[in-house]
Amino acid sequence: MRSNPAEYQLVVPASLEAVVSLLASEPGGWLPIAGGTDVMVQYAAGKLPARKLVSIWNLPELRRIEVLPDEIRIGAGCTYTDLREHGMVQREFSLLARAAAWTGGIANQNRGTLGGNVVNASPAADSLPALLAYEAELILVSFRGERRVPYKNFHTAYKKTNLASDELIQSVCLARRFSAHLAYTRKVGARNAQAISKVCIAALGRCAGGVVEDVRIAVGSVAPVPLRLAETERLVMGKPVDPSLVVLARKTAIAEIQPIDDIRSTAKYRSAVVGNLVAEFLLRLDEYQT
């Protein structure tokens, strides 16, 4: 059943300060809406519990990418188009640029935002494994002030986050220390664009002296939250990539995930694909000389 617009409020404050004041005045009472690619879908289906919405679309404070000497701060209101077209994101954070390029079609990339993807907290979101691999940190803002938290612990359960009811994500911070790493990412879905992933992987690695010196592997759509494969990483660290290690890594990765059967795929298929992707990443890493 379609929603009746007369039953919904929408306000468009001119500044981030005005938005956080409003959120503080009635914590949990207002739902932020940016480009609407999630919220408006629920609204159209008559499934949006919130009746009072506050627009954060195109707020200048949230729509900039700050390049600092040791990190990049991406405003939570930056769109996928902003990310994929940003030269520095393409060069140093290619996992994120590529995830942005295969999220939805062009129209959704022009409206969907990185902060929205994080807050919506779908385990199938394509940008989230990239944020895990880069060990992103989030700057959260509220009327009470700012706090900086690791993204890693932000998703607590299926579609649940640590965001307080009066808080917004202001920016996503990525340390600039991965440009010499091999960046490997693949999306396995029914179709390249506009299809939600069956499995998505984002991984970074570096070898030195014939052994794995640094590695981080993150996967989406195989657990209630996007997942770092910590056991698999521990297994391969400090070792040469040889066929027996690849076999063991494949098994370890499959044991770490909790895939389910759903409309897009099956647990069995997802397990097989995760094993294959981890194996392919390790073989690429072996070929990659730094």
Place this chain on the structure above:
Amino acid sequence: MSESFSSGNSAPCEVSFTVNGALKTVRVFPMERLLDTLRHQLGLTGAKEGCGEGECGSCSVLLNGALVNSCLVPVLQAQSADILTIEGLASDARLDGLQEAFPQCGICTPGMILAAYHLLHKKADPTLEDIKEGLSGNLCRCTGYIQIFEAVAEAARRRVAT
């Protein structure tokens, strides 16, 4: 996040924007979808409702130069915006080159053409892969896409030639 949302009955408000070059002011509920405002208040029925959830692209319009699904835009977010719909693409009774080159059917075509227009604005000489990606958010159930890709390539060639 808390789900203690209170009721949100709203009053209509005035929203002004430019559509196809003309300044318009409409009286609307702020959460009305831009698609509905264009079709029902302004009589611009070129943008179609297909899926209503941002998957099919038949409601595509350009909002400040960016291709968007108008079914996912609350009209209040279009305050002061510059909007281009398929009706605004033809000028002085002359069709845009894309409109001339397209296989005509109807439902997906306005969205396809605006997506192609947005693509050619960013890339004047697109490859087939660029065209496929540029139109990836627009679904067609009739042509199998090949004629559409060819039409975009043809329109791009003609644009470059003129």
